[in-house]
Amino acid sequence: MKITEVRVVAMSDPVPPERRHRTDLGTKVKSDSAIIFVDSDTGLTGMGAALGNPGVLQAIVEYELGPEVVGEDPMFSERIYEKLYNGSRARPAMDTGWSQPDPSRRRGMVMEAIAGIDIAVWDLKAQALGIPVYQALGATRDRVRAYGSGGWAPGDEAEAELGGYAAKGFSAVKMRVVGRDGFSIENTVRRVKAARRGIGPDVELMIDAHGSLDVSTSIRLAKALESYDIAWFEEPVSPDDHQGQALVRQATSIPIASGEREFTRYDFQDLLAHGALDIAQPDVARAGGFTEIRRIAALTSAHQVRLAPHAWGSGVLFAASIHVAMAAPNCHILEVSQGYMPMIWDLFNEDYQIHDGVVYAPDRPGLGFTLRADALERFKYIPGPEYEW
Template sequence: MKIATMQSHIVAVPPPYIGGMYWIFVTLQTTCGIKGVGEVYASTFHPEVMVKVLDDVFDRYLKGHDPHHIERFYRECYSSGFTQRPDLTMMGAFSGLEMACWDIIGKAADKPVYELIGGKVHDKLRSYTYLYPTNSKGEYDYECPDLAVECALKNMQQGFTALKFDPAGPYSAYSGHQISLATLERSENFCRKIRDAVGNNCDLLFGTHGQMTPASAIRLAQRIEPFDPLWFEEPVPPGQPEAMARVAAKTSIPIATGERLTTKYEFHDVLKHKAASILQMNLGRVGGILEAKKIAALAEVYFCQIAPHLYNGPVGAAASIQLATATPNFLIQESINTWDGFHAEVVEDKIDWRDGYIIPNAKPGLGISLNMDVVKAHSPYTGKRLHLIMDSKVYNEHSNTPG
């Protein structure tokens, strides 16, 4: 079996852009006609740049090769250009292509991928969602705790048993910084009000997206500890596990991290420094399914758990579901609401979500296929914004104005 062709699809996500501004899908086809689909979660550059990266990686390292040879493909990409180190852009491109290879492998074997990477451990996967509160104008409003409570109750009634929110923003290119007393108070207030509303029916997942210095993160952790969050996510910027470990040592709240990391090497740094006990790899960036499985095994040795990150499209979600289903130390999977809206429209069959859980299907490969009519109708992406952005200005926390 040989890989013959590749096609990339940059799909513009319609407003309100839940899951990012666009999704990068790739499809592969073998000489014998088997098709596979994958998704790239790499947002350093405009997607037009990623199309060229994907073309280059495919032509150099995958075209004409057997899709089963994942280890060979990984090592050649990882070492490309005499690099041999974690590279977000390369591993993003590799991840999407690797997923598509696994989709082909599963279809050729007539088995879901989870049966090929250890076999089913979980019949259903606990899931959580971000809170997406809307005001009276129908606009998303992340500043009002009362709207967050209203949204939390709605999600709890749908069946979610874990809810994530991030009142400690904004996301600044100049982080980490010391957050203000007002932000500390707002974060504490969010936790108090949501905990009072949901009681012990839902875990609270506190996100921060790496905005703080270790000293500031410790101050915030002390404020929210009484509300017993399941985790404190990315308290400091990525890339310095020693700094995150200082936070972990000063709080009883489990630290979670990983959405911006790639490969087993960066995750091993987190584990060996005792910086986090919950790893949140995104399969469209981390190195694909096999690399994520290796990271999960490393975490198992340290008695840590995985909670795959997902703020992109449903193909990356399908890959995460395969991993989670076959992983003993799986904790929880990020969902985007109940996989409705555009996440359901862009695929032939939506992800099966019931009463707070994702139900893995038994279809071969990744168990998902694109609705190409919808893909074509939303291609190409003509915007200039990246998938996600950070504020380019210095943020003055004490005046609450850019400056």
């Protein structure tokens, strides 16, 4: 089996004006995604997802990465990843046994494009084998506990919002540090207190700052929230400040989670070296696809750090994240978005199997999902930014 073509389809999902609200990222007006297709000479096609600007990703794949993959055998998925990562030095890198990455491919949107191709290669490979991706990766489980992820409601409204997630059967829920009423320590404490009322004492509660705080504010907030039994404090500071995140971790009893904006195992190695991490949250469509996620899972497991994959984007990204969760031994929970995201829920012919706060693995070959006939037209790409400030 040989790869014959690599294609990118840019997609958008506008957010209706009545569903828009401001967060620390701005006001979201649409969600963008790029789906990467890897065609083969057998008629099988693999499907992957990449984060980043879809138009830029199209150019990266069309003019640089795609031609390097054509002619390769998808069964050699590790080789394909190393070829894309190391670029012109792929052969000496594989011959000598140490990485010699192309400077432009280590991080950023080129790595996101590599991640998307890698997901599609694994989908194609598993289809050819006639098994789900998580079994091709090496299955650990066929179901995993999920948490309801959202939580933007202001003030005491957080009680009903987070309580609503728990009522769906989730035994863990996550809320944003910056709500629709903006940020102050007093605001967040009030919202967390309300959320705890809504979910009761037995449901885990996580908070997510999206890297929007400085070290001192993060420490003050963490200390103010310790009595509310917080399961983790996610991205308290910028992902460029691993040392600062370590200081936050040292100052609080709340576990620290991060990783959704990190690239490859080398970024996670730096987090571990700084002692900045309790729960690793790599995004399969950013950190390097299935191939690199397996390495990140092994690395973090060796440090007794658990894995909770970031799974916020398109349906293809969520489907891939399900397979990560089923394969990684140190994965203990999976994110399930509670936001307005039709591009997750209305993309496929098949339904996700999520019942009573548990996500079940698909039993079909590959990723196990097929696009609806109208998906590419319904979610046609719209130029412009995703957020307005």
